[in-house]
Amino acid sequence: MPGLCPTCMHAKEMRNDRGSLFLLCVRSKTDPLYPKYPRLPVLQCEGFEELPCPKKITATEPSSTS
Numbered sequence: 526m527p528g529l530c531p532t533c534m535h536a537k538e539m540r541n542d543r544g545s546l547f548l549l550c551v552r553s554k555t556d557p558l559y560p561k562y563p564r565l566p567v568l569q570c571e572g573f574e575e576l577p578c579p580k581k582i583t584a585t586e587p588s589s590t591s
């Protein structure tokens with residue numbers, strides 16, 4: 526899912542009954558300028574605000590206790 530929405534704090538993942546994944550723009554609830562379901566990829570958006578803490582990937586090395 527490329528573009529800005531996946532890293533935007535105003536995006537919310539929604540899944541329908543058939544398991545398809547949609548991205549809801551929460552800004553659309555208060556501002557009609559934003560579509561409820563943005564057509565992806567959104568490459569430019571004035572409402573974009575990056576998630577303050579993107580998912581951290583913590584890799585752990587296998588311990589070598591021998």
Ligand code: SF4
Pocket residue numbers: 529530533534535536537549550551552559563567570571572573574
């Ligand atoms: S504000 Fe813009 S970038 Fe953020 S979820 Fe809505 S459409 Fe996507």
